[in-house]
Amino acid sequence: MNKLSVLVSLITEDNDYQLEQAASAQAAALKLGASVQIIYANNDAVRQTQQILSFIQQPAKRPDAILVEPVGTGMPQVAKAAVDAGIAWAVINAGVEYIPQLRQHAMVPIFSVAADNEEIGKIQGQQIAAILGNQGCVLYIEGPGMRDVSKLRTKGMMGTKPPLVNVKTLKGDWTQRSGYHAIESWLSLSTSRDLHVSLVACQNDDMAMGARRAFEELADARTRDAWLRLPITGCDGVPRAGQAWVSQGLLTATIVSPPLMGDAMHLLATALKTGSQPPERTLTVPISFPALKELQKARNHSLQVMP
Numbered sequence: 190m191n192k193l194s195v196l197v198s199l200i201t202e203d204n205d206y207q208l209e210q211a212a213s214a215q216a217a218a219l220k221l222g223a224s225v226q227i228i229y230a231n232n233d234a235v236r237q238t239q240q241i242l243s244f245i246q247q248p249a250k251r252p253d254a255i256l257v258e259p260v261g262t263g264m265p266q267v268a269k270a271a272v273d274a275g276i277a278w279a280v281i282n283a284g285v286e287y288i289p290q291l292r293q294h295a296m297v298p299i300f301s302v303a304a305d306n307e308e309i310g311k312i313q314g315q316q317i318a319a320i321l322g323n324q325g326c327v328l329y330i331e332g333p334g335m336r337d338v339s340k341l342r343t344k345g346m347m348g349t350k351p352p353l354v355n356v357k358t359l360k361g362d363w364t365q366r367s368g369y370h371a372i373e374s375w376l377s378l379s380t381s382r383d384l385h386v387s388l389v390a391c392q393n394d395d396m397a398m399g400a401r402r403a404f405e406e407l408a409d410a411r412t413r414d415a416w417l418r419l420p421i422t423g424c425d426g427v428p429r430a431g432q433a434w435v436s437q438g439l440l441t442a443t444i445v446s447p448p449l450m451g452d453a454m455h456l457l458a459t460a461l462k463t464g465s466q467p468p469e470r471t472l473t474v475p476i477s478f479p480a481l482k483e484l485q486k487a488r489n490h491s492l493q494v495m496p
Contacts, residue, residue: 193223193458196244197450198237198257202229203364204395205430206448210258210281213451221458226252232362234261234335245270252276253461254298256453259283261335272297277461279453282306284337288469298460300467302453304446306338309424309475310345313390316442316477317350319484320420324353325387330361330371330400332392342392342424357384361396368399376403389421394431394443397423401439426478435478442484446475 197214199207211227218225230237237260244250245267254277257264263285271278277297280288282304292299317327327350332339343358350356359375361367368391375381391397401421407413425431426445434440456467477484 193221193254193461194252195223195225195454195457196241196252196255197225197227198241198255199227199229200237200258200260201232201362201364203366204393205427206393206395206425206446207258207363209425209427209430209448210450213448214256214454217451217454221454223454223458225454230260232260232333232364234259237261238264238267241267242270245274245276254279254457256281256450256457258449259336261333263287268299272299277457279457281449281453282338284341292466292469295466298457298467300453300456300460300469300471302449302456302471303473304338304449305472305475306341307345309444309446310342310347311349312345312444312475312477312481313342313392313422313424314346314349315481316422316444316484317346317354317388317390319481320422320441320488321351321354321387322488323351326355326357326385328372328375328384328386328389328400329356329358330368330389330391330396331358332361332363332396334360339392346390357386361391361399363393363395365395365399365402368396369403370399371396372400372403376407386419389419391421391423393425394423394427394434394440395425397421397440397443398434424475426475432478443478444475445478447473449473 214225228240256279258281263280263283265287268278272295278299280301359371361371404416420441422442424444426443431443460467
């Protein structure tokens with residue numbers, strides 16, 4: 190068999206978790222003796238579709254497999270085009286409904302690998318409870334609404350946060366820049382002064398750090414310091430980013446969700462070697478960082494509310 194060639198399509202380069210996804214794919218490729226090419230869609234679903242189709246439609250560029258973390262939808266027509274061209278197809282961190290149908294007569298592996306995003310949301314709701322207790326107000330920065338990742342994390346968080354904790358939702362796109370602008374825009378509203386925020390929670394660590402940077406740039410020292418004393422939490426928990434920021438005291442907590450591309454590469458290689466289909470869907474298990482018990486112990490020392 191020739192050297193396995195894999196195309197990895199990711200959402201953006203402006204996100205630590207996406208860069209960790211790329212690194213995990215490269216590490217797995219090295220271990221498997223495969224070649225991997227990584228492309229980024231810059232948060233543009235149309236661009237991502239066009240990029241992938243350019244590889245499918247040109248035989249000279251055609252890889253053995255495509256692993257894609259979709260910006261928007263799961264691209265069912267693109268998936269079908271890939272499979273019809275004899276290219277294995279794996280969807281990463283997104284829920285799609287077409288995989289069972291494609292697998293019925295496919296001659297190539299077709300599968301999905303995802304973080305358990307509803308469980309990530311549940312853990313974040315539990316972190317909110319551990320930090321705030323039974324009541325408070327959370328400023329919540331959510332990822333793009335078109336993605337299942339965002340919807341499931343919100344669903345999980347809303348299901349486990351204490352009933353008396355209120356949530357004000359802002360929108361971001363997974364980047365630090367979007368977290369910064371979400372907070373900057375919200376602070377410019379007169380209504381922001383009426384909300385007594387006690388915690389800032391974000392659906393990933395990059396948006397959380399962007400939010401923190403917006404607070405750091407406030408001109409009034411007293412207001413700036415008050416915001417910066419609030420707990421700020423994120424998700425993804427990349428060792429050199431989210432976990433490091435928690436250890437440095439820049440974030441209060443994160444949720445460790447291991448990168449998925451390496452697992453997908455290994456599932457793909459095993460399937461091709463054995464001539465079988467991988468499991469239709471594989472979920473990874475997230476954990477709180479630090480542990481929920483540690484957050485509860487620290488509650489009395491860190492809790493404050495914006496006046």
